[in-house]
Amino acid sequence: MNLRATARESGSVIVIDLSGRITLxxxxxxxxxxxxxxxxxxxxxxxxxLGEVNYIDSSGIxxxxxxxxxxxxxxxxxxxxxxxxxVHDLLQITKLFTVFDVYSDERTAVRSFQ
Amino acid sequence: MNLRATARESGSVIVIDLSGRITLxxxxxxxxxxxxxxxxxxxxxxxxxLGEVNYIDSSGIxxxxxxxxxxxxxxxxxxxxxxxxxVHDLLQITKLFTVFDVYSDERTAVRSFQ
Amino acid sequence: MPAETKxxxxxxxxxxxxxxxxxxxxxxxxxxxxFDEDDCHKIGMSVREGVINAYRYGHxxxxxxxxxxxxxxxxxxxxxxxxxxxPGFNLADVPDPLAEENLLKTSGRGxxxxxxxxxxxxxxxxxxxxxxxxxxxQYPASRGxxxxxxxxxxxxx
Amino acid sequence: MPAETKxxxxxxxxxxxxxxxxxxxxxxxxxxxxFDEDDCHKIGMSVREGVINAYRYGHxxxxxxxxxxxxxxxxxxxxxxxxxxxPGFNLADVPDPLAEENLLKTSGRGxxxxxxxxxxxxxxxxxxxxxxxxxxxQYPASRGxxxxxxxxxxxxx
Ligand SMILES: Nc1ncnc2c1ncn2[C@@H]1O[C@H](COP(=O)(O)OP(=O)(O)O)[C@@H](O)[C@H]1O
Ligand SMILES: Nc1ncnc2c1ncn2[C@@H]1O[C@H](COP(=O)(O)OP(=O)(O)O)[C@@H](O)[C@H]1O
Numbered sequence: 164m165n166l167r168a169t170a171r172e173s174g175s176v177i178v179i180d181l182s183g184r185i186t187l188x189x190x191x192x193x194x195x196x197x198x199x200x201x202x203x204x205x206x207x208x209x210x211x212x213l214g215e216v217n218y219i220d221s222s223g224i225x226x227x228x229x230x231x232x233x234x235x236x237x238x239x240x241x242x243x244x245x246x247x248x249x250v251h252d253l254l255q256i257t258k259l260f261t262v263f264d265v266y267s268d269e270r271t272a273v274r275s276f277q
Numbered sequence: 278m279n280l281r282a283t284a285r286e287s288g289s290v291i292v293i294d295l296s297g298r299i300t301l302x303x304x305x306x307x308x309x310x311x312x313x314x315x316x317x318x319x320x321x322x323x324x325x326x327l328g329e330v331n332y333i334d335s336s337g338i339x340x341x342x343x344x345x346x347x348x349x350x351x352x353x354x355x356x357x358x359x360x361x362x363x364v365h366d367l368l369q370i371t372k373l374f375t376v377f378d379v380y381s382d383e384r385t386a387v388r389s390f391q
Numbered sequence: 392m393p394a395e396t397k398x399x400x401x402x403x404x405x406x407x408x409x410x411x412x413x414x415x416x417x418x419x420x421x422x423x424x425x426f427d428e429d430d431c432h433k434i435g436m437s438v439r440e441g442v443i444n445a446y447r448y449g450h451x452x453x454x455x456x457x458x459x460x461x462x463x464x465x466x467x468x469x470x471x472x473x474x475x476x477x478p479g480f481n482l483a484d485v486p487d488p489l490a491e492e493n494l495l496k497t498s499g500r501g502x503x504x505x506x507x508x509x510x511x512x513x514x515x516x517x518x519x520x521x522x523x524x525x526x527x528x529q530y531p532a533s534r535g536x537x538x539x540x541x542x543x544x545x546x547x548x
Numbered sequence: 549m550p551a552e553t554k555x556x557x558x559x560x561x562x563x564x565x566x567x568x569x570x571x572x573x574x575x576x577x578x579x580x581x582x583f584d585e586d587d588c589h590k591i592g593m594s595v596r597e598g599v600i601n602a603y604r605y606g607h608x609x610x611x612x613x614x615x616x617x618x619x620x621x622x623x624x625x626x627x628x629x630x631x632x633x634x635p636g637f638n639l640a641d642v643p644d645p646l647a648e649e650n651l652l653k654t655s656g657r658g659x660x661x662x663x664x665x666x667x668x669x670x671x672x673x674x675x676x677x678x679x680x681x682x683x684x685x686q687y688p689a690s691r692g693x694x695x696x697x698x699x700x701x702x703x704x705x
Contacts, residue, residue: 218593232654259651343497371503
């Protein structure tokens with residue numbers, strides 16, 4: 164019901180597979196922790212696979228934006244993969260769809276980092 | 278989620294297959310109606326198949342008892358088939374398990390009317 | 392201790408719909424308090440029976456009268472109060488549904504079920520009039536201390 | 549008309565757990581009022597955002613303060629009030645999260661989401677102090693008249 168996250172490497176890119184809800188509290192905290200951990204290990208090319216994320220609240224959106232600006236400020240890149248309709252619509256109405264680099268195919272997403 | 282009921286004939290016996298909840302309101306009302314309808318048509322050998330009934334409240338228990346006494350008073354017999362654990366426990370603690378004729382095999386239940 | 396007790400209050404109208412709504416809200420709270428499915432069923436059904444009685448005997452289906460539910464997650468148990476604004480009643484006046492002469496009655500089993508399903512059960516008469524049914528159930532031993540506690544699990548909420 | 553409006557009140561403590569509980573209770577009520585899954589999601593999330601704000605800004609996480617929810621099933625729409633005992637606020641002071649300079653802010657989208665997801669949205673200041681967020685959503689056209697109405701179906705509850 165809540166958030167699960169696992170990170171895997173695809174070449175020089177880290178793909179974080181998320182499933183569940185990114186909401187106020189532990190969900191948002193877990194996402195933050197995963198991004199920090201990977202940045203700490205020097206991984207600056209990060210893809211968040213949101214294919215199994217069916218719910219994000221305003222706190223979760225804030226966490227996505229926070230992850231994006233943190234990674235960018237350290238010279239890295241954070242991209243999004245596989246948005247569910249709900250998450251897509253949410254990013255659309257909040258005008259964040261154009262801010263994030265969004266992919267629906269993992270290979271293309273990985274290659275986009277060159 | 279709520280109650281469904283369908284009646285079928287097995288020889289001279291009517292088997293009413295119930296599934297869902299027998300609770301205050303429509304669930305109890307539907308059970309009463311089914312029993313009345315069948316009595317009205319002259320069917321006095323009735324089996325209630327409770328195999329798919331996972332919830333009965335005090336109103337539902339009252340309806341079972343009411344069905345039992347109504348059928349009996351008209352010279353018929355009402356028997357119960359396939360109790361789920363919950364319904365079994367409920368009849369046990371209310372001491373109704375010994376009042377009702379209870380079966381776990383439909384053939385045996387049907388034959389018991391001779 | 393009181394600071395540790397989580398309290399949730401719900402006010403419903405005297406409607407048939409309120410019965411299932413009360414039960415569903417109770418199920419949600421009981422599950423988050425760590426009760427297993429079977430206990431949740433028993434607790435939910437007890438609330439259901441309590442609300443049915445408030446609806447029927449307390450308020451005689453008069454919609455405007457309010458039924459109050461209070462859920463308290465105390466350190467050791469979940470306490471539930473079902474409060475109405477009816478005439479109230481004495482438990483001593485309630486016939487025993489297990490007595491031979493009552494076995495084939497079509498009613499009279501609600502209070503017996505609440506008593507069977509919960510660890511504690513009592514009925515208070517409110518000063519302002521009305522019945523206050525108080526029932527409680529201990530948390531399962533497996534659950535760990537404190538309301539709503541779940542097992543820690545890294546990388547998973 | 550008022551006699552036709554079903555009213556449910558819930559009082560919660562200022563706790564993180566209250567956020568999801570409020571949402572779940574709301575989902576239950578919205579579903580029984582005939583909203584489809586997508587509308588239920590939007591209504592539930594709006595309540596969630598409202599309760600988060602009461603928790604955070606209204607009560608500054610002070611557990612003892614109570615958050616009140618009122619659900620009204622009016623003949624044509626579901627009305628939800630989220631009431632706190634904090635300082636209150638003016639909608640006019642809330643920055644627009646879609647403005648270029650706010651796009652990368654990590655907060656400030658809660659009210660925007662409630663507004664987007666509901667048909668009506670306003671914030672009242674209570675006399676006793678505190679914010680009262682009032683939001684409403686029309687029932688879907690397919691639903692038929694009256695709250696909680698479902699299609700008739702012989703032999704099936
Ligand atoms: N809230 C209440 N207010 C007044 N009387 C009540 C209330 N709850 C129960 N009673 C009384 O207790 C009796 C037993 O209730 P119960 O065991 O639930 O069985 P039933 O509801 O089937 O009669 C009722 O018939 C009624 O007289
Ligand atoms: N219940 C409330 N009491 C006081 N202030 C509030 C309340 N709800 C919202 N606010 C104010 O409105 C602002 C915008 O809220 P919102 O759009 O939900 O975004 P966020 O919560 O992410 O800041 C908050 O920063 C706060 O100043």
